[in-house]
Each structure stands twice: as C-alpha cells, then as structure tokens.
Amino acid sequence: MPIIDMNIFSELKETMGAEFINELIDTFVEDTPNLIAQMHKTLISKDAETFRRAAHTVKSNALTFGASELASLARELEGMARENNLEIGNRLEMLEEALQKAKSQLIELR
Amino acid sequence: MVAPSEPARLLVVDDNKINRMLLSRSLAAQGHIVETAENGKEGLEKIRSGVFDLVLLDIEMPEMDGFQVLEACLNDVELRQLPIIMTSAMDELDAVVKCVELGAEDYLTKPINPVLLRARVNASLEKKRLRDEQRKLFRTFATKEVAEELLRTGFSLGGKQVTASVLFADIRSFTTIAESQEPAESIEMLNEYFSMMFDAITNNGGTVNQLVGDGLMAVFGAPIFFDSHREKAVRAAQQMLEQLKVFNQNRSAQGKSQIRIGIGIASGTMVAGYTGTQTRAIYTCIGDTVNLASRIEEYTKEALHPILIDNYTSQGLPESIAVEDLGKVFFKGKNHAIKIFAVL
Numbered sequence A: 001m002p003i004i005d006m007n008i009f010s011e012l013k014e015t016m017g018a019e020f021i022n023e024l025i026d027t028f029v030e031d032t033p034n035l036i037a038q039m040h041k042t043l044i045s046k047d048a049e050t051f052r053r054a055a056h057t058v059k060s061n062a063l064t065f066g067a068s069e070l071a072s073l074a075r076e077l078e079g080m081a082r083e084n085n086l087e088i089g090n091r092l093e094m095l096e097e098a099l100q101k102a103k104s105q106l107i108e109l110r
Numbered sequence B: 001m002v003a004p005s006e007p008a009r010l011l012v013v014d015d016n017k018i019n020r021m022l023l024s025r026s027l028a029a030q031g032h033i034v035e036t037a038e039n040g041k042e043g044l045e046k047i048r049s050g051v052f053d054l055v056l057l058d059i060e061m062p063e064m065d066g067f068q069v070l071e072a073c074l075n076d077v078e079l080r081q082l083p084i085i086m087t088s089a090m091d092e093l094d095a096v097v098k099c100v101e102l103g104a105e106d107y108l109t110k111p112i113n114p115v116l117l118r119a120r121v122n123a124s125l126e127k128k129r130l131r132d133e134q135r136k137l138f139r140t141f142a143t144k145e146v147a148e149e150l151l152r153t154g155f156s157l158g159g160k161q162v163t164a165s166v167l168f169a170d171i172r173s174f175t176t177i178a179e180s181q182e183p184a185e186s187i188e189m190l191n192e193y194f195s196m197m198f199d200a201i202t203n204n205g206g207t208v209n210q211l212v213g214d215g216l217m218a219v220f221g222a223p224i225f226f227d228s229h230r231e232k233a234v235r236a237a238q239q240m241l242e243q244l245k246v247f248n249q250n251r252s253a254q255g256k257s258q259i260r261i262g263i264g265i266a267s268g269t270m271v272a273g274y275t276g277t278q279t280r281a282i283y284t285c286i287g288d289t290v291n292l293a294s295r296i297e298e299y300t301k302e303a304l305h306p307i308l309i310d311n312y313t314s315q316g317l318p319e320s321i322a323v324e325d326l327g328k329v330f331f332k333g334k335n336h337a338i339k340i341f342a343v344l
Helices: A006-016 A018-044 A048-065 A068-082 A091-109 B017-029 B040-048 B066-074 B090-102 B114-141 B144-152 B174-179 B183-203 B229-253 B288-303
Strands: B009-013 B033-037 B054-058 B084-089 B106-110 B158-171 B206-212 B215-220 B261-276 B281-286 B307-310 B323-329 B338-343
Touching: A006 A018, A006 A048, A006 B017, A018 A048, A018 A091, A018 B017, A048 A068, A048 A091, A048 B017, A048 B084, A048 B106, A068 A091, B009 B017, B009 B040, B017 B033, B017 B054, B017 B114, B033 B040, B040 B054, B040 B066, B054 B066, B054 B114, B066 B084, B066 B090, B084 B090, B084 B114, B090 B106, B106 B114, B158 B174, B158 B183, B158 B229, B158 B281, B158 B288, B174 B183, B183 B206, B183 B215, B183 B229, B206 B229, B206 B281, B215 B229, B215 B288, B229 B261, B229 B307, B229 B338, B261 B288, B281 B288, B288 B307, B288 B338
Parallel strands: B009 B033, B009 B054, B054 B084, B084 B106, B261 B307
Antiparallel strands: B158 B215, B158 B261, B206 B215, B261 B281, B307 B338, B323 B338
16 A cells, blocks of 8 residues: 555645645644544543544545555544444554654655 | 636635645635634534535534534524535545435535536535525515425426415506606606515515516415415505505606506415426416406406405405495306405
8 A cells, every 4th residue: 555645646736736735744744643642642531532533534634645554544443433442452553653654755745 | 617707705614624724725716715614613603694605514523513513504594595515535425415315505525626626616606696596586576485485395387276365456557658658767667666566465475476567466375375365465455555655646746647556356276386397487376266366457447446356355354454345247257247345
C-alpha cells in the first residue's frame, strides 16, 4: 500500500493549486498529532465515542491527501471503536508510524 | 446547467478543519460567498439567521450531528425550503441514504470532487431558484397555507372531488371603459383592481385560480378544506365591493369613470385539481357548481344586485349576513330553475 497515492495527491494539487495545498499540508501536519494524542487519552479513559470521532477525522484527512496506509489504519480503528472495542493492540503505534511516513512524504511534496 | 449569475450565500458545516478549508476554497472559486461552522449547533444557529441559499452539512459532528441539524430544519416552516447537501465519507452511505429519505436535497462523498461539487451545488441552487419563483407566484394567487400545500403535493395532475365555493367576478362594460382610455392606463387600472381583489380573496382564505381579461375566478375550501367556505366566499365578495368603493373614490377624484362589478357565488361538490400538462398546469375546479357560479355572475347584470349567490351558499351564512330571495331563475344549460339570493 503506497504511503501517498500520487494519483490522488496530484489531482488534489492540480484542482486546488500548489499554494493552497501547502496550507492544507501545514494544517494536516499540525492537527493530526493532536488527534492521535486525543486517541491515546480516550483509550485510557475508555471513551470509545471520542476515540472513534478522532479516528474518523484522521481517516477523512488521510483520504484527502491520498495517504492510503494511514487511512486504512484509521478506518480500522474507527470501526473497532464503533463496536465499542478498544482492544486495539499496537494499532495506535502503527497509526503513528504511518503518520510519520505520510508527513515526511507530504513535506517533500510541498 | 448554467451557473447562477448572482453569487449565492453558502454555509459549510463540518467539524474537520481540512474539509472546511477545501470546501470553502472550492466554492469561493466558483463565485459563491461562503461561511463556515464547526459543529451542528453553531451551524443551526447560522442557518436560523436566514441568509443562506444552500447548506453543505457534514453528518459526523460533535454537539449536534448532521441528522439533528437536518431534522431541525425540516421541522421548521421557515427553513424547510432551504436546500441541504449532505457531505460524508464513502463508508457512511447508509447514513446518507437516511438523510436523503428524510428530505436532504442531495449528497456528496468526501474527499470532495470539485467537478461534482460544482454540478450538485449549481443544480440545487437552480432548483431552489425555481421553487422560490413558484412560491412567490403562488403567494400572489393564494394564501400562504394553500401555496405551501400546492408545493408540497408536487402539482400532481389529476382531480379530486371536493366541496367548496366558487366565486366569479367581472367588471361591467370593461370594453367600453378600455376604449375610452389609453391601453397603458387600462392595464394599470386592471393591475390596481386585481391587487385589491386578490387581497380581499386571500384574506378570506380563497385562492384566485383564473384570470381572463377583466374577470377572475376564485375558490374557497380547496385544496385545503375549511367548513366556513360559503361564508368566507361571501365575506370576500363584500370586501371586494368595499375595496371597489375606495378605488372608485380615488378614480373620481382624478376625474376618471367609475367601475362596477358583478360577483356570482355557487357552492357544492366539484372536481378540483391541476389541468394542463406537467410543464404548464393550473389549479382549477370544474363541474356544474362552477358553471352555475359563472351563470349567476352574468345574471348580476339583469338582477341589478352586485353579489348573487345560489341556495346552498345562502344556507351556509350566519344571520349577520342579510340576503334577499330573488326567486327562481332559468339559466342556459340548466334544465330546472335555480333559486337565487342577493347579498344585501
């Protein structure tokens, strides 16, 4: 699974313009760690609903940039939380790894 | 579909900042004025300000979700007409279907495709523009309630048997009056006259459904039935005469000729519905009762009473409305004499 699906990213860049894409990437890079921090916190407090919502937002933004691996992991976590299942193993760590990879590639693409 | 010439005011409701940025940017690039809200509650507050032409509404949101906002809008008479396009992730299609069934105008899946976004937004705005025009048109002809009913039922062609009152009104010797003045003056006079008559009719719950030259036809008690349709029709006729008195006083102050009208009312069962085609239809009533009202209106010329009604209408009046029995009259096309009353 590609870290960034270049078909999706190029199309986004083409339709929205290079300058605006940089703004979007900045927002993504800034906001996503906060969402993941929220997921860590709600995992401890067993707040599956807030956890699910954060996963949902990560998924949605990952899809926007074509960050396929990140999106797929976030979707899986969203689905588990919807079932009220917070026995997620090391999936949150995997999500963070995928985010790091997506971030560095997006920053390169700026 | 052509883009609307005037910029529309759009509201984007989404808790995700990146989605708000993307949508605002794309819509602004399409020439619209865009505002945003970060959750359902804030979104609904902005919607209630009443300045928006269209809302793009996310389903998954904190505070109030998209469902709740949609339901609040659909349950509000003032907001029901506002088109709402749901925006959601591809894997929430079940929720989207539910929204469209509830009454959302359309939907878009995220990530948003700008081409689809433009097409859906423009189509919704165009539909809204047509509905607004239709609503405006209906409101000149009918009460707000009837106008909403007509819009709600979607103009289904095909008739329905109803019990109602029909009123016909005509200006006496309009042709002679028209010949004595400039055409523009006649049109202006008619417009002024009709606007007064419409007021008298809609104030009493009636709907004007036909205008032919200087004549008009109105119906009371359809498409929304009300018990007092006979009394309301007669009260409308009385108000029409009062309005006409003022109108004539103004005309005489300007040295212009006086206008006299005749009004005929009949009540009973009739077939009401849309006649015409899917693209051009009017709400009208047909049947013996309607023909009778028209004949009675013509008879006002001979009877020298401005308001004449049939027997069934007279039976539906309170004692405060005085009538005079004019006996039986033979009308063309009727095989028996009809009892006629004058409203005094």
